[in-house]
Amino acid sequence: MNERRDDKLTAAARQLATEIKPQRDLWPDIERAIAEPEPRRTRATPMFAQAAAIVLLVGASSGLTYLAVKDDRPVVIAQPTPEYTFARASFGSSYTLGNDYLETRADVVARFERQLERLSPAERQDVEQSLEIIRGAIDDINAALQQDPDNTLLQDLLMKTYHEELNVMRKVGGVARSVMSRRDI
């Protein structure tokens, strides 16, 4: 019974029109679209270019910060300590920042904030600008990782950038260097 029904349906379906004329000519739009020059940029190019730019930026800002704070001149300032937000890696639920890193970071941040109050306004501004650049880079890399979560280059870059952030705070706070690698995520 079902077989006969299926056969009849199949036979009827084979008679349906397979060629249907569009109500309008689609060619003019197609011709216009294919006449446009193909963008040469691949999707990966801007990401890696951005990554390279971030590395340069982070390196430069870190160096500047080091120069700014290398002379340990205690200066008491009255401005309140800014609250530094911590952007966690956001590329996938299976990745988290390691406990060692989080503990080290908490220690570094506490010392950094104490020392920051002793810097001159100009030095303090340098440090804040450097950290702002680094944290912007962290946001950008996290955004790129949301698009491409398995990109190990970006993961490495993210870790290096977190490392740079710690280095800046360590140089200000005089805290021993932390240990972190991509395995910490």
Next chain:
Amino acid sequence: MAALLTMETGDNTAGMVSRTATSMRDEAALVARATAGDSRAFEALYRAHVDRVYGLCLRMTGNVGEAEDCAQEAFIQAWKQLGRFRGDSAFGTWMHRIAVNAVLGRIRKSKREQDRIQVAAEMGSSPASIGDSGELRDLSDAIDRLPEGARHVFVLNAVYGYSHEESSDMLGVAVGTTKAQLHRARRLLAQQLEEQGFEA
């Protein structure tokens, strides 16, 4: 130009085979010229295949506007990917694969599928039935009211004659899934047609 792939009726099988072979050579030449950047050759390919590509898009989407967009997108993608066409399958089959991808991509991007089903349930004849006559229009309408997965498999398998392997490859699902969807489609179509008083 529109009849590059000649559909012959009559008893002259030898003539038909010969003409089809000539058409295929012509088509291969057009593909080669289009691959080299000749948009006139590509237009000839478009004219030869647009009705079949649009027909598939219309039967898969059940919506004139969506079908036009999908067919257009399919030809634009085909132009970009011509260098990858190796001639392992007929150009028309290759175009169908791209068209199926265009339809699936569009459905993934939009939530309009739910709206489409609602509209299809409320409306009378499906736009795809325009090309059909008599009782076939009822079948065409019934196909249009099928759930998405069952409709796609039925259109590819029963209407266009693709095998389960080809359909599963085009749709990116397992062969078992296309078999199950085809069974479901037939059952639902039979129910619909019975409800309308037709003997299925």
